[in-house]
Amino acid sequence: MDLEDTLLMMPGPVPVAPKVLRAMSKPMINHRGKEFSAMFDDCTAMLKEIFQTQNDLMIVSGSGTASMEAALGCTIDKEDKVVAIENGKFGERFKDIAARYGQVVPLEFEWGQSVDLELVEEKLSEGAKAVTMVHNETSAGIRNPAPEVGKLAKKYDALFIMDGVTSIGGDDVKVDEWGVDIAVTGSQKCVAAPPGLSMLSVSERAFDAMTKENLPYYLDLKAYKKSADKSQTPYTPAVPLFFGLQEALKIVMEEGMDARKRRQATGAAAVRAAMDVMGVEMFPQLNEASAYSNTVSAMKAPEGVSGNDIKSAMMEKGIIIAGGQNRLSGQIFRIGSMGNVAPKDIMLTIQELELVLK
Numbered sequence: 001m002d003l004e005d006t007l008l009m010m011p012g013p014v015p016v017a018p019k020v021l022r023a024m025s026k027p028m029i030n031h032r033g034k035e036f037s038a039m040f041d042d043c044t045a046m047l048k049e050i051f052q053t054q055n056d057l058m059i060v061s062g063s064g065t066a067s068m069e070a071a072l073g074c075t076i077d078k079e080d081k082v083v084a085i086e087n088g089k090f091g092e093r094f095k096d097i098a099a100r101y102g103q104v105v106p107l108e109f110e111w112g113q114s115v116d117l118e119l120v121e122e123k124l125s126e127g128a129k130a131v132t133m134v135h136n137e138t139s140a141g142i143r144n145p146a147p148e149v150g151k152l153a154k155k156y157d158a159l160f161i162m163d164g165v166t167s168i169g170g171d172d173v174k175v176d177e178w179g180v181d182i183a184v185t186g187s188q189k190c191v192a193a194p195p196g197l198s199m200l201s202v203s204e205r206a207f208d209a210m211t212k213e214n215l216p217y218y219l220d221l222k223a224y225k226k227s228a229d230k231s232q233t234p235y236t237p238a239v240p241l242f243f244g245l246q247e248a249l250k251i252v253m254e255e256g257m258d259a260r261k262r263r264q265a266t267g268a269a270a271v272r273a274a275m276d277v278m279g280v281e282m283f284p285q286l287n288e289a290s291a292y293s294n295t296v297s298a299m300k301a302p303e304g305v306s307g308n309d310i311k312s313a314m315m316e317k318g319i320i321i322a323g324g325q326n327r328l329s330g331q332i333f334r335i336g337s338m339g340n341v342a343p344k345d346i347m348l349t350i351q352e353l354e355l356v357l358k
């Protein structure tokens, strides 16, 4: 396979711009020096704009899951209850992480089914320290109702811990307005940087809730905050990835978040329209609270065809799409519209898919 000539249309990692790649080959710098601090400040300022928050912003050397674990590991103690909303693989991951630290109150929906807000309210009304939800459930192509869950979390005095791994930088996310106490994203998704970093915002309320005796060591968010106040990270950061992230964020800023959201949503809408014409069914079962994802589209594999075969046939054409994960393997296939994916990339993917499905 010629990797220089491959089109990555999966929901992350996404293609990164040549100037991001070039930035990563710059000579190393002192991570305790002024140059690093300036880059750190630049990145956090841009990220705050993207997250729509005034909360503290941390950058962790570790993928999205590291920050999901930091969020729960720092706030949840053995006896604390966590309402874990699940309608896909990443909701399940939040639930599994929560189970390592506290008492999980599972709120499981079939993967691909919408969240039922009445049930969320019912669980929260019984008392919980936190509620976790994946805003954009990548595994199922669903956008979950974050503003509504934020309101419920506030009403019942629970922390709202949100996975925004495939929405932040691609879709509408308003951390402060929605009352998200901890919001997490990953570098390899909507902001189109290479994999390896995760970024999270942490509210004052969330810091106040970090009262447990033993916080995690490497993922101690209080230590991250202390260092961030000095424009540093507590341990040696992945400096080349910071170089790449800074360039990627500049591209986001140049495009502007409104245009960026519009482009990604248009890409997803184009995929859905094409599927409609081809007679391919979308996978999510939506109620009024949820919506199709604007950054990844999940489709049911047509009768008698495996999603994995569709993926393989597309790969032979040099286009990498995604299949289904875990229990959805074979049943669905997914096309990403996140990051810097251009309309022509979407068009080419649709054209080739039509030939594959003929």
Ligand code: PLP
Pocket (backbone or CB within 6 Å): 011, 012, 063, 064, 065, 066, 090, 134, 136, 137, 138, 139, 163, 164, 165, 166, 186
């Ligand atoms: N959450 C969501 C919604 C994701 O899509 C992913 C990765 O695809 C993750 C969490 C996990 O992130 P990572 O693989 O960067 O640890």
